Amino acid sequence: MFHSVKGAWESASRENMSDVRELTPEFFFLPEFLTNCNAVEFGCMQDGTALGDVQLPPWADGDPGKFISLHRQALESDFVSANLHHWIDLIFGYKQQGSAAVEAVNTFHPYFYGDKVDLGSIGDPLIRNTILGFVSNFGQVPKQLFTKPHPARTAAGKPSPGKDVTPSSLPGHPQPFPCSLQSLRPSQVTVKGSESPKGAIGHIVPTEKSVLAVERGKLLLPPAWSRTFCWGADDLSCCLGSYGSDKVLMTFENLAAWGRCLCAVCPSPTTIVTSGDSSVVCVWELSMAKGRPSGLHLKQALYGHTQAVTCLAASVTFSILVSGSQDCTCILWDLDYLTHVARLPTHQEAISAVAISDISGTIVSCAGAHLSLWNVNGQPLASITTAWGPEGAITCCCMVEGPAWDASHAIITGSRDGMVRIWKTEDMKGSVPGEVAPEEPSAPPTSPKGHRCEKNLALCRELDISVALTGKPSKTNPAVTALAMSRNQPKLLVGDEKGRIFCWSAEG
CATH class of the missing domain: 1.10.1540.10 (BEACH domain)
Structure with a gap:
């Protein structure tokens, strides 16, 4: 043994x-x-x-x-x-x-x-x-x-x-990719996507040639990103649309039986996951005939939440689906077997955003202004309160994908106050595994089970979308509603509730 x-x-x-x-x-x-x-x-x-x-x-x-x-x-x-x-x-x-x-x-x-x-x-x-x-x-x-x-x-x-x-x-490594976030500089003008969103930005996909973006209630579908999955209709139906036009390719009325859809994620070209005020996570299979969609069929309904599900994230690499709900919980599901894996410890507020790293499997959950990191099995890694007051509530988040050997993480959060904050994890100095930290504001956070988190979260940068646009801060910034990080180059794309997209690029 x-x-x-x-x-x-x-x-x-x-x-x-x-x-x-x-x-x-x-x-x-x-x-x-x-x-x-x-x-x-x-x-x-x-x-x-x-x-x-x-x-x-x-x-x-x-x-x-x-x-x-x-x-x-x-x-x-x-x-x-x-x-x-x-x-x-x-x-x-x-x-x-x-x-x-x-x-x-x-x-x-x-x-x-x-x-x-x-x-x-x-x-x-x-x-x-x-x-x-x-x-x-x-x-x-x-x-x-x-x-x-x-x-x-x-x-x-x-x-x-x-x-x-x-x-x-061991010889030192070059600085990991997240370090380039320190040199991010804003562009002088807002980014124009291939389509002009008609409201708050909901999904951004940076490609080699352009930036694709759609408003809330729409989701770009891989791998070509030429189709959109849309929800929010008065009759509770959903539809498949064509990116860049108002053309509806197919309407799915069978989704209405599961209540109002509030969020969706598309882990693969033929799999769409939806959820909403019914609290049930539905996994759908998109049928194709001669390269065209022919129907949307329910593969599995996942039960576990008691209130509306507000956000979803999926990772095909780790076969994980994460759902966040107004019941203050996040649930991990197996994306292959469509079964329950684990329930994260209860948060103090409703879950507003979740994300998964395809490199490490690290899970990010946001509840109010509270940011938490978990490993692929749901064990706590780090936790921090990012701001005070309702205006500091986190509205969206994303992970920065660095090298596989780099154990540190970079997390980007967007808030209701219009601020974009970049966080990095740091190893705790002199920490003792299993030791519970004292109850004081500066102490490392603990999970409800009493396990001490393995890392600290430190603030690297604060980006103000008003400063990016006008050069001056504003007290009435619109909320940040979507974030995306380019994989091929250090470029951060930020969408706000006015339908604008801002870009920060690293020097060099």
């Missing part, structure tokens, strides 16, 4: 030469696998040590999140880049078999080489089942892809041979 990182390393590296291990993908993205969060009784070791959470190296400070984060950073380090070809030689290359494998102490039982054993030629079922048991428990050597040494990857730094590598000695 995997009990200690140190013990596993010492066993595989020097104490037991028959102990062959390789890090599973979870070592680079899932801190939860190191924690016995369900308090399962695994018993004790022979020396009496109780089995539970995996014992981490000292440099992880007892924090599984930090352990995983440093592993991700190490994958992008110059040391790994300079030695990657050696690993390829052992696993897929010329050191996998033959004399080079013997010299590298990289040989295994013949049963583990798939091309060396012909199970069909073994008549004795006992021997055949024994071999299959070996393979099932220990795996097989991958197919050899290279018969010559693999060339080394070019790395910026040259690590010294034989030098011990620790997290603190």
Whole structure:
């Protein structure tokens, strides 16, 4: 049983030469696998040590999140880049078999080489089942892809041979993408989309050639963004429209049975999720015939909220759907199986906005002026009150997608007071995992379960849409209603309730 990182390393590296291990993908993205969060009784070791959470190296400070984060950073380090070809030689290359494998102490039982054993030629079922048991428990050597040494990857730094590598000695990384947000500068004029929205901006999609935007009550559909899903009609029906015109392609009257639609999200070209004052989250399948929509059919109705659902967010990468409601709760749903996954701890106010990072799976929830971050399993990461008073209530939010190895997050929020605020996460200095912070305004927030959040949220920038337009602040800013971040370049697009779109771009 995997009990200690140190013990596993010492066993595989020097104490037991028959102990062959390789890090599973979870070592680079899932801190939860190191924690016995369900308090399962695994018993004790022979020396009496109780089995539970995996014992981490000292440099992880007892924090599984930090352990995983440093592993991700190490994958992008110059040391790994300079030695990657050696690993390829052992696993897929010329050191996998033959004399080079013997010299590298990289040989295994013949049963583990798939091309060396012909199970069909073994008549004795006992021997055949024994071999299959070996393979099932220990795996097989991958197919050899290279018969010559693999060339080394070019790395910026040259690590010294034989030098011990620790997290603190890893070469520094370039500044992550969110740091460019510090240099954002506003454009002198408002951005004109391909279509002129007729009210408050509801959805913005930046493309390579233009900026697409629609008003509230409309949603641009991927992948071409040439169609819109519209709701808010007096008869409670919804329709499919053509972007840039008032043409209605198809009307869906069957949605009226589920009450007034208040929000929608489109995780894929053929899946639309809606919800509203019925409190039921409905997942619909858009049928296509010869490239044209032919109908909208209900796949699943998801029950869990007790009041109107006000916002939705989805991530196909992590197969997550998040719904936020006026009942002050957020619920996580499995997007593949369309089942309940988890309910986030109750917020103090109705949920106004949610977002999901496609890089880390981090979930953002906004309730009033309160901003909270959660991991993909619903555990608290960070929380902060962003402003005071009703005018500071958050109306929309989005995540800034940085490099996969970067454990920090950048979150952008838009508020009723017309301000755009950029937040970043910071590791808590000297924090003790599991310790509950004292009840004081400056203390790190805690979840209702008493678990201390892992990170702090710090304000990076405040952007004023009035300053962007006139050069002077205003006391009567219209509310920010939509946000979007360009993926290809550091460009922030902000929509307001007057139907205008503002742009901030990073220098350089």
